[in-house]
Amino acid sequence: MDTRKPAQDFTLRIRRYDPDSGEAPYWDEHTVTLEPHRSVLEGLLQAKAKYDGSIGVRCSCRAAICGSCGVRINDKPGLACHTHLEEALKRSKDGKITVEPMGNMPVIKDLIVDMDAVHWKKINRVTPWLIGKTPVPEREYVVDRVSMVDVTQTMACIQCGACVSDCLSMEVDPGFIGPAALAKAYRFVGDPRDAEQQQRLKDLAEDPNGIYNCTHCFKCVEACPKGVAPMNQIMRLRRRAGSDHHIDDRNNGHRHEAAFVTLVKQGGLLHEAELLPRSYGGDSWFGKFAPKAGAELVSSLPVITKAVLRRKVNPKLALVPHKIPKQDVKAVREIFDTIGSREERYELNLYVVGDDKDLEQPVAGAVEDRSTT
């Protein structure tokens, strides 16, 4: 029995813009007739064929592999070829499916954006190829299974630019290298065959627009149609740069992280008043007296004064940290010491191991081992 639903009408509201025309963007509406399981891309192509051949839309594989049909559908990024009309309609606010070009990239025409100007430029920035170790082995480089599956996550990227389109950090700071390029960087940093891991990390930590420019907003994780989770890869790059290679970066990222960890270890809770100066100065009691910390303090003085006057910040609280009970601080410190003193760092990559549901019997070694040095 054929369970497919019959064709029905779908109204597409398409954002039209031709920068060469000198005219402002406008909304264009067309109603197409298709089965609900057909894609938004098919809807767009029908509109183009039937009503207006000038609609600018890019596609190639129509099967979620080439990455060329990235758009925003009802305010969410996605592949037009991989979004069912029925699904899109469900998410629409007023019964019409809104289709717009991706953000953070200049529009060439209608739904087509200039990927060269932003996305590919940034991808090229991270040396997107493997730099093999020497001497080259006689037969092949041998890579352990977990490492390979781990980088497969970033290899799944189809370069659609959806993550770039939605990156909130890039929205205010177009210089930021961004999610797709950094995920690509991890593809090589995470590959045991690459010879330049340390150099790659140093480069991305010292670039003021590098790994510490990500605001941790999860937008790219949600945007990505392929489960690449670019932000997770950025956090791994930071973990490797900071915890493994102790690379001091340009943007206080490593100092900030170290200070945070130290302060929670000391008191169980975060002592915010210490965190700020230490993030600029250094991770010690003296850190807050470093010139950089002082300069930051002076620039923040008007705000701090206001906060103190309004009793938002209590000077006593600012100087004396709030702590949890003594025996609990002790227990927390022991956890820090136990885990910190391990030779190996354990990381659970859900992409690699799946979850209980997928495993008849939990597999020993499902937890990934990482050498700390």
Add this chain to the structure above:
Amino acid sequence: MKVAYWPGCVSRGFTPELHGSMAQVAPKLGIELVELDRACCTGAGVIAEHNQELADTLNARTFALAQQELAKGADLMMNICSTCQGAQSESQERLDANKVYRDHVNETLAKENLTYQQGIANKNFLWMLVEDYGLDKLKEKVVKPLTGLKVGPFYGCYIVRPADRLGIDDENPRDSYLSLVIEALGGTVIDYAGSHKCCGFPIITMKKEASLTMAARNLGDAQDADADCIVTPCPLCHLNLDLQQPIAAKLTPKPLNMPVLHLPQLVGLALGLSPKEIGLNKHVVKPTAVVDWSTSVIAGVGAEGGGW
């Protein structure tokens, strides 16, 4: 109703009015807060960035402490910080997904005789209000509906993304709960472009200008949409949006003057608490419009008002 309560560090430190207002609001709602005062910071994603297992173990310890309270009759674990929710949910996802990993983490906790059992219900105050307390019951408690008050919801990233980890779906549209609560309290919801964007706080020490530009744009969007105030379930968002607002304002051409309320403060207002009782006097940006509104309504119901 009884909850194992995790207030977080910032609600006790830099935004004491958050912890304070929650303490005032809970008895009015008939909620007993059992504070998890032995638990430590969630790590805010930063400790996970340093060492994932360390962050997960610290959070597993908090969950185990909460589970002791659950065994004694608490209904669920609750926090009042989006960032805590995000960091805790992330740890929980990993701990719940894989027994080998969970056992490994529990081994470290064994020294304190603590064990985390898979599957704790841990919810932000916002989620709890809608899902466990119930909007109808909340409406019944409102003595001073927020009639005429135009409130812009600001969620912060960690409580809306990623949707699958945070249990957001058609049945639980947690990414629109703030609007539901504002409506239940009688207020007017203001839709604006920045409601689900990032406040910029995580990069305040790394890229101050980018961070505060984010804050300024969100505040400006709410202002353009004619909001009287913004409400947020996250104290860290509050720091960037309120405490830093005077500096953020320098990064946009238009003057900014947008009060930013913590969620329990907004609830408190509708429950009849005075602006001072819920700490509105502690904000850097004076919530003048809110207090004027409140005072005029208080005059209407004859309660004690003003004086902040």
